[in-house]
Amino acid sequence: MKQNWWRSAYKQNHLVFKLGISILFVGFGFRLLFSQSPSVIPDVSDNNIDTPVAEKNVKPIPLDVSESPKIELNHIHPKDDGSEKCDILDGEWVPYSRGAPYTNNTCRWIESHQNCMGNGRPDTGYINWRWSPKSCELPRFDAKKFLETMRDKSWAFVGDSITRNHLQSFICLLSEVEDAVELFHDKDYKNRKWQFPSYNLTVSVIWSPFLAKADIFEDIDGVSSSEIELHIDILDKTWTEQFHTWDYVLFSSGKWFIKTAIYFEENTILGCHGCEGKNFTDLGFNFAYRKIIKNLYDFIMNSKKQSTIIFRTSTPDHFENGSWSTGGTCDRRVPAKEGEFELTDLNINLREIELPEFEKAEARASEKGKKLKLLDVMPLSLVRPDGHPGPYRHFYPFAKDKKAKVQYDCLHWCLPGPIDQWNDLLMKLVVDD
Numbered sequence: 348m349k350q351n352w353w354r355s356a357y358k359q360n361h362l363v364f365k366l367g368i369s370i371l372f373v374g375f376g377f378r379l380l381f382s383q384s385p386s387v388i389p390d391v392s393d394n395n396i397d398t399p400v401a402e403k404n405v406k407p408i409p410l411d412v413s414e415s416p417k418i419e420l421n422h423i424h425p426k427d428d429g430s431e432k433c434d435i436l437d438g439e440w441v442p443y444s445r446g447a448p449y450t451n452n453t454c455r456w457i458e459s460h461q462n463c464m465g466n467g468r469p470d471t472g473y474i475n476w477r478w479s480p481k482s483c484e485l486p487r488f489d490a491k492k493f494l495e496t497m498r499d500k501s502w503a504f505v506g507d508s509i510t511r512n513h514l515q516s517f518i519c520l521l522s523e524v525e526d527a528v529e530l531f532h533d534k535d536y537k538n539r540k541w542q543f544p545s546y547n548l549t550v551s552v553i554w555s556p557f558l559a560k561a562d563i564f565e566d567i568d569g570v571s572s573s574e575i576e577l578h579i580d581i582l583d584k585t586w587t588e589q590f591h592t593w594d595y596v597l598f599s600s601g602k603w604f605i606k607t608a609i610y611f612e613e614n615t616i617l618g619c620h621g622c623e624g625k626n627f628t629d630l631g632f633n634f635a636y637r638k639i640i641k642n643l644y645d646f647i648m649n650s651k652k653q654s655t656i657i658f659r660t661s662t663p664d665h666f667e668n669g670s671w672s673t674g675g676t677c678d679r680r681v682p683a684k685e686g687e688f689e690l691t692d693l694n695i696n697l698r699e700i701e702l703p704e705f706e707k708a709e710a711r712a713s714e715k716g717k718k719l720k721l722l723d724v725m726p727l728s729l730v731r732p733d734g735h736p737g738p739y740r741h742f743y744p745f746a747k748d749k750k751a752k753v754q755y756d757c758l759h760w761c762l763p764g765p766i767d768q769w770n771d772l773l774m775k776l777v778v779d780d
């Protein structure tokens with residue numbers, strides 16, 4: 348019943364959603380949320396703020412929770428194999444006085460845009476909560492045990508700016524035991540590699556927001572000069588070429604797919620997403636996302652390398668009283684109650700692809716003896732509207748003017764913050780289970 352209702356709700360909203368999204372991103376900068384140049388120096392200038400979308404007379408992106416239909420937050424429940432496995436995702440946030448394992452003072456790997464403490468966020472209550480599953484305990488990330496287990500191993504995080512956000516949390520948690528040594532970074536700090544020397548553990552982050560070959564015509568601030576050209580049949584060699592060197596790979600993607608793009612298959616234009624004014628078929632981004640996720644799993648299944656693969660689901664944002672470009676904010680200081688935030692149309696569309704495709708791949712993986720795991724961060728993240736940088740994406744945003752109009756980031760996560768507990772889940776998935 349639930350499932351059917353969920354699917355039909357998806358269908359009804361699909362058209363509206365597609366139009367809303369596709370109109371929005373035509374030639375639009377879309378800078379704040381997706382460019383995320385990992386500036387190492389605190390970003391004190393506000394000149395990379397977009398003109399509000401309203402001026403372009405387009406429908407705002409339906410990221411505003413008030414516009415969303417009521418949708419059940421489905422997730423994949425543990426298999427009922429008689430072993431009474433706990434459903435780790437069925438739980439709530441409970442007060443926890445011990446706070447975060449690291450701070451902006453103890454971890455030197457926090458990028459300025461997510462360094463909420465360092466950027467002057469005055470409250471710290473958001474670090475004093477723990478995810479508490481209803482019928483079992485989720486242990487905290489045990490960095491020492493993790494490092495011991497991962498001796499001589501190599502890890503990679505492949506994806507977009509939220510992937511990098513997650514990776515920083517991972518590096519910070521481990522650095523409490525032994526500070527990471529950076530082995531490599533590219534000029535934009537989007538591809539990096541670290542080592543934990545005493546454990547001979549290496550950790551890479553790979554910038555590949557579509558996971559597939561994409562020609563992106565954007566500068567470092569995310570200003571776009573032409574549509575993205577996305578090859579839906581070719582995976583991104585930035586990661587495929589290194590795949591055989593990794594023991595553990597975490598993939599995630601999603602949000603970039605709503606950008607205007609021309610889709611190529613066999614180097615021929617197949618259609619597009621959001622390219623009004625051009626004589627191409629609008630295929631919708633779901634089409635490309637599903638195709639690429641399928642290709643990703645095919646690649647994994649056909650690879651000789653027996654890595655452990657983790658797929659992380661896409662994440663929620665929490666803009667209230669507006670969208671990211673129309674003055675939306677996230678001023679809450681405590682977690683939301685269950686049901687207070689519903690999945691947005693975008694999240695529904697992405698999950699509609701992520702969960703079924705994972706389940707199909709999981710069946711293939713078990714036949715082939717491959718290790719494939721789902722890191723579903725949606726249920727616990729959805730109720731943490733208090734965990735985003737908001738205005739504290741910038742260094743002391745109200746220092747000069749208490750009433751300054753600052754664009755909020757209600758998508759990425761403060762470090763430390765609730766995102767650290769994605770790694771509690773990760774530890775459980777790869778070390779304890």
Ligand SMILES: *[C@@H]1O[C@H](CO)[C@@H](O)[C@H](O)[C@H]1NC(C)=O
Pocket residue numbers: 451452464465466467
């Ligand atoms: C960390 O944040 C505090 C404010 O919460 C600030 O006083 C301190 O200078 C910051 N440290 C670093 C290294 O940025």
Ligand SMILES: *[C@@H]1O[C@H](CO)[C@@H](O)[C@H](O)[C@H]1NC(C)=O
Pocket residue numbers: 499500501547
């Ligand atoms: C470190 O780990 C790699 C495998 O990731 C291995 O090839 C190498 O020999 C190890 N180095 C040492 C010093 O043990």
Ligand SMILES: *[C@@H]1O[C@H](CO)[C@@H](O)[C@H](O)[C@H]1NC(C)=O
Pocket residue numbers: 626
């Ligand atoms: C659009 O493409 C179709 C089929 O490729 C073609 O028949 C039509 O003439 C094109 N229209 C314009 C305005 O170019």
Ligand SMILES: *[C@@H]1O[C@H](CO)[C@@H](O)[C@H](O)[C@H]1NC(C)=O
Pocket residue numbers: 667668676678
């Ligand atoms: C946002 O809207 C809610 C009601 O929808 C209201 O209670 C709250 O005060 C508003 N917040 C801001 C910052 O305007």
